[in-house]
Amino acid sequence: MSALLAIEDLRVTFNTRYGQVTALDGVSLHVNAGETLGVVGESGCGKSITALATMGLIPMPPGRIAGGSIRLEGEELVGAAPARMRGLRGADIAMIFQEPMTSLNPVFTVGAQIAEAIMLHQKVSPDQAFKDAIALLDRVGIPSPDARARDYPHQLSGGMRQRVMIAMAVSCRPKVLIADEPTTALDVTVQAQIFDLLNEIQRDFGAAIILITHDMGAISEMADRVAVMYAGRVIEEAQADDVLDFPQHPYARGLIDCIPALGREDHALREIPGVVPPLHLLGAGCAFADRCEHTNARCKTEKPLLAAHGHHPAACHAVEEGRI
Amino acid sequence: MSSSYLLRRTGYGLLLMLGVVVLNFLLIRLAPGDPAVVIAGEMGGATEEMLESIREEYGLNKPVLTQLAIYVGNVLQGNLGESFFFNQPVSKLIADRIGPTILLVITAQLMSIALGVFLGVIAARKPNGAMSAFVSVFATIGYAVPVFWTGIMLIILFASSFPIFPVEGMQSVKLRDAAWYVQTIDILHHLVLPAFTLAIIYLAQYARLSRASMLEVLGSDYIRTARAKGASEKSVLFKHALRNAALPILTVAGLQFGNLISGALLVETVFNWPGMGRLAFDSILRRDYPTIMGVLFFASAMVVIANILTDISYRWADPRLRGRS
Structure with missing residues (x-):
């Protein structure tokens, strides 16, 4: 069975003042209908760029899709006509953003903003669209949706605004829903509610969800499958349980180690030493080499490829050579 | 928009106008030049007596603060005075x-x-x-x-x-x-x-x-x-x-x-x-x-x-x- 959304060898470059940098260096991902794919990694690893490329929202210039393909039900999206992408955006592929506080337009009521999304893709009257918007607000758990639909974004809390964003995103029953760190800006208790809501929405609407996060807790709660990204590449990919229980790549191991666990003896929070290297300074070897305790000469000169050496696919020489 | 907001805003506006009237009056009196001389000049030459009578006629010989009080009182009644030059009410000149x-x-x-x-x-x-x-x-x-x-x-x-x-x-x-x-x-x-x-x-x-x-x-x-x-x-x-x-x-x-x-x-x-x-x-x-x-x-x-x-x-x-x- 071919995947609902398949990204193959996607390469995205940006012109910056340091010259051309490669933000995505051959990313391949896929997601099937009704499935949730978790994409994890630190800030700057290319998660959001992958999402924006899928939406056709990479600012060009300075960005450029240098190669690869993105197929939705077999239809190629790389190089598709702008009008075709506008027709797909919000209808077949929808996106929820990280910042609910700033992602809604402050001068329009939330009801009008949802209704606009509906009217862009469906032939309904403005009155009907507004009624549909109220029904959607009700569906995402907003109390007295009739009154709230006439509110402006600043009158709602962060959690409520993210619910509005979700209502807007699912208004046209998209096939793929991309959630880019949908709970990062929210309270912990509200986070759990939003995840519950996303799960319910997926059950009702049957959408595939791509959940972008750096929160392994969110992954264990939501994801069926996980792709770990680092410096513009996918470095490990497997079923969520496999990645959580048997991480292969030293970076994935590090991410899992960072999860604070109840009952663990040491109380200090763990971290991965160092930061993601700036993309313009990436050399020929593994991008993680400078932060990795298993680095040898080969890691510094040769980029590891994603392949099944151990338990499941990982891009690491140390795993391949059986050193860890 | 509440009507009380509008009312308050208009009130401030009127106070501001009053301040402007007083300030305009004082600023212009501070500027050099004597209107009596100019008016007399228009009439063709001036003696000291003539200037005096012009000042008397237009109230220019009173103390400045008295003139100000008279002017503000007139403005509050909607009277902007008579033009020295056009010999017409100022409000008519402006209305035109x-x-x-x-x-x-x-x-x-x-x-x-x-x-x-x-x-x-x-x-x-x-x-x-x-x-x-x-x-x-x-x-x-x-x-x-x-x-x-x-x-x-x-x-x-x-x-x-x-x-x-x-x-x-x-x-x-x-x-x-x-x-x-x-x-x-x-x-x-x-x-x-x-x-x-x-x-x-x-x-x-x-x-x-x-x-x-x-x-x-x-x-x-x-x-x-x-x-x-x-x-x-x-x-x-x-x-x-x-x-x-x-x-x-x-x-x-x-x-x-x-x-x-x-x-x-x-x-x-x-x-x-x-x-x-x-x-x-x-x-x-x-x-x-x-x-x-x-x-x-x-x-x-x-x-x-x-x-x-x-x-x-x-x-x-x-x-x-x-x-x-």
Whole structure:
């Protein structure tokens, strides 16, 4: 069975003042209908760029899709006509953003903003669209949706605004829903509610969800499958349980180690030493080499490829050579 | 919008006007020059006795504070006094001239906002494009060039090289008795050059401001949201972005209104436009105190009204300000 959304060898470059940098260096991902794919990694690893490329929202210039393909039900999206992408955006592929506080337009009521999304893709009257918007607000758990639909974004809390964003995103029953760190800006208790809501929405609407996060807790709660990204590449990919229980790549191991666990003896929070290297300074070897305790000469000169050496696919020489 | 807010705002406006009246009065008395000498000069030579009788007649020999009290009392009763020079009530002089000034100022304001914002939006679409460069250069030139120079250059251009627009006055004498629509077209025809001259300096400012404001707004998260739901580029620019970018433009438009009125004074003088600007110019030269103060009174009233309207429209445009005082 071919995947609902398949990204193959996607390469995205940006012109910056340091010259051309490669933000995505051959990313391949896929997601099937009704499935949730978790994409994890630190800030700057290319998660959001992958999402924006899928939406056709990479600012060009300075960005450029240098190669690869993105197929939705077999239809190629790389190089598709702008009008075709506008027709797909919000209808077949929808996106929820990280910042609910700033992602809604402050001068329009939330009801009008949802209704606009509906009217862009469906032939309904403005009155009907507004009624549909109220029904959607009700569906995402907003109390007295009739009154709230006439509110402006600043009158709602962060959690409520993210619910509005979700209502807007699912208004046209998209096939793929991309959630880019949908709970990062929210309270912990509200986070759990939003995840519950996303799960319910997926059950009702049957959408595939791509959940972008750096929160392994969110992954264990939501994801069926996980792709770990680092410096513009996918470095490990497997079923969520496999990645959580048997991480292969030293970076994935590090991410899992960072999860604070109840009952663990040491109380200090763990971290991965160092930061993601700036993309313009990436050399020929593994991008993680400078932060990795298993680095040898080969890691510094040769980029590891994603392949099944151990338990499941990982891009690491140390795993391949059986050193860890 | 609450009516109590409007009431309070109007109250502040009236207090402000009173302050303006007092300040105008004192400022003009501080300026050098004796109106009695000028009036006597108009009458052909003056003896000391004649000057005295003129001062007596116009109340200029009383202490300044007494004069101020009398003037403020008169203004509160709606009486702006008699012009020293025209021998007519100041309110009648202004009533005859305020219409052309309002026509000129409002036309210039609308022209500069509409054209300036349009240029700014176009420029913001491609911040590194040719249109953007043109707007920046045009804005710098438009801002730097004095309004009277623009006016004189336009007069030279349209009086001799391309005589398609009238360069003087508001109406053609031979059309004074024509049908109303002919007169209207004639007035609009006369309006083109003065309005454009007055508009150009502000047009440049609005273009720059809207370009900057649009660029900032276009980088915001909600614009990405609008694109993510499949909105067209036109809708993103003119609906989602412009409504937000308009907020700083509105503020500046309100604040500029005062400058626009003082600009009108120059433009009216250059183009011989029969408005309050000409009246102000003439009465300053003639030390015609009541007329100057009357003109300043109406000009400041127009500014206060413009500011109240700006406040109201700001609240209309930005829902975050509604319900606050």
